[in-house]
Amino acid sequence: MPDTATVTTPPGTGDAPVRRRPALSPSRASDFKQCPLLYRFRAVDRLPEVPTKAQVRGTLVHAVLERLFGLPAGDRVAPRAKDLLAPTWAELSAASPEWTELFTDAEAGETDKWLASAEKLLDAYFELEDPRRLEPEACELHVEIELGSGVLLRGYIDRVDVAPTGEIRVVDYKTGAAPREIGEAKAMFQMKFYAVVLWRLRGVVPRQLKLMYLTDGQSLAYTPDEAELVRFERTLEAIWQAILKAGKTGDFRPNPGKLCSWCDHQAHCPEFGGTPPEYPGWPEPDAGEETALDRAD
Numbered sequence: 001m002p003d004t005a006t007v008t009t010p011p012g013t014g015d016a017p018v019r020r021r022p023a024l025s026p027s028r029a030s031d032f033k034q035c036p037l038l039y040r041f042r043a044v045d046r047l048p049e050v051p052t053k054a055q056v057r058g059t060l061v062h063a064v065l066e067r068l069f070g071l072p073a074g075d076r077v078a079p080r081a082k083d084l085l086a087p088t089w090a091e092l093s094a095a096s097p098e099w100t101e102l103f104t105d106a107e108a109g110e111t112d113k114w115l116a117s118a119e120k121l122l123d124a125y126f127e128l129e130d131p132r133r134l135e136p137e138a139c140e141l142h143v144e145i146e147l148g149s150g151v152l153l154r155g156y157i158d159r160v161d162v163a164p165t166g167e168i169r170v171v172d173y174k175t176g177a178a179p180r181e182i183g184e185a186k187a188m189f190q191m192k193f194y195a196v197v198l199w200r201l202r203g204v205v206p207r208q209l210k211l212m213y214l215t216d217g218q219s220l221a222y223t224p225d226e227a228e229l230v231r232f233e234r235t236l237e238a239i240w241q242a243i244l245k246a247g248k249t250g251d252f253r254p255n256p257g258k259l260c261s262w263c264d265h266q267a268h269c270p271e272f273g274g275t276p277p278e279y280p281g282w283p284e285p286d287a288g289e290e291t292a293l294d295r296a297d
């Protein structure tokens, strides 16, 4: 782990309860941009959502890739990665037993078919790069930085590679089932978010932001510049101010669009004839936390 990133223990894993300041994460910032009411349902009301098998598969594949980079370089081959799937799934499903309820037809070998579909994502990964030739500085890196304006940014970066010359590459694996064109703007927003965080933590603008789409075996690389990150930082500050303003009054408006089909909360949404629960007030301590599912979309 680098010494320049703030690394903290996930909430609830230490001896004492962890109280954390409200922060902005890329997933929650994207939610607010997409639909303020969706942000409220997720970050303030914290309404439960039932993950899809594709989301859980994404979490599994991310965990396997993280473990793969924990192996000696020469062992990072596709068969070893596939061997990691079943034991990693055993651990994840023990930690979140509700995920096993997604699989109802054991006799039809539903779980085996699902694990086989995760193998395909790993095959796509190995088509894109050879992990034996890489030595990432960090995987699943928790980062946190307070901007000059007082906005606290927080997130998890799938992988950070640092070249001997000091150039930084931010890598994100995309495993979601949603069409790529729908997710691309969201993914780029997320990558710029991480670029701002790393730039402010280390004083170096990342050389490359790389998205690896494991469902279609393609990748997208982008080189940010400092002026762009300055503008993006202002955008993040404006989003946070808008969130705080809505948070005071509870005025989170719905903004319907094509992503409503992926929203779990139509039953509570006035756009679909529903009624939101009574506003519980601005949450303390934290309205910005991301789940493992958020991080693996």
Ligand code: SF4
Pocket: 035, 037, 038, 254, 255, 256, 257, 259, 260, 263, 264, 265, 266, 269, 270, 271, 272
């Ligand atoms: S259904 Fe659409 S408009 Fe309603 S909360 Fe969800 S994303 Fe927003």
